[in-house]
Amino acid sequence: MTDLHPDIERILISEEDIQKRVTELAAEIDRDYRNEDLVVLIGILKGAFIFTADLSRKMTVPHMVDFMSISSYGDQAVFDGAVRLIMDLRKPIIDQHVIVVEDIVDSGHTMNYLYQSLKGRNPASLKVCTLFKKERDSLEVPLDYVGFDLPDVWVVGYGLDYADTHRTLPYIAELKKEVYT
Ligand code: PRP
Secondary structure, three states: OOOOOEEEEEEEEOOOHHOOOOOOOOOOOHHHHHOOOOOEEEEOOOOHHHHHHHHHHOOOEEEEEEEEEEEEEOOOOOOOOOOEEOOOOOOOOOOEEEEEEEEEEOHHHHHHHHHHHHHOOOOEEEEEEEEEOOOOOOOOOOOEEEEEEOOOOOEEEEOOOOOOEEOOOEEEEEEEEEEHH
């Protein structure tokens, strides 16, 4: 086994388990949308770019991919739930079957904002697919497809970052506490 980066405490979810779960989620989505002409996947940048690419390539129902970029306001330590739109979709989603694709739902603030914003654009349907989630009371929207539950530690890999590093690790790893405290 290769040595872990010194920032990494341990691997929580292996590359093999992630890929197996992404395949299962793609199959679930294929089954649920088998009667639709087109599905729109909306990947949320930056974190979801890897998951969106893998999920899309494993899906067989006709679909297109678009992206949005969202950022939290201010300092996470005093975060009040406000988020802002950095980059919007290329095309309207009115009357489209939309699936929001996230790497992680943590506090839920990003997804709460996104869901309301996208609902207001009158899609034919709106569902949420997240590969990872943490248990939080602040989440106000249903999660239709969930890959894994995660413990409340700082995780990196498979799109998730610490200060924009470690996103390209193929597995999910726990960051050492001394790195971020
Ligand atoms: C991460 C992640 C989600 C959001 C989830 O994005 O990709 O979009 O946080 O957190 P929440 O449920 O507490 O709102 P981040 O803001 O770190 O930006 P990034 O995807 O560009 O890394």
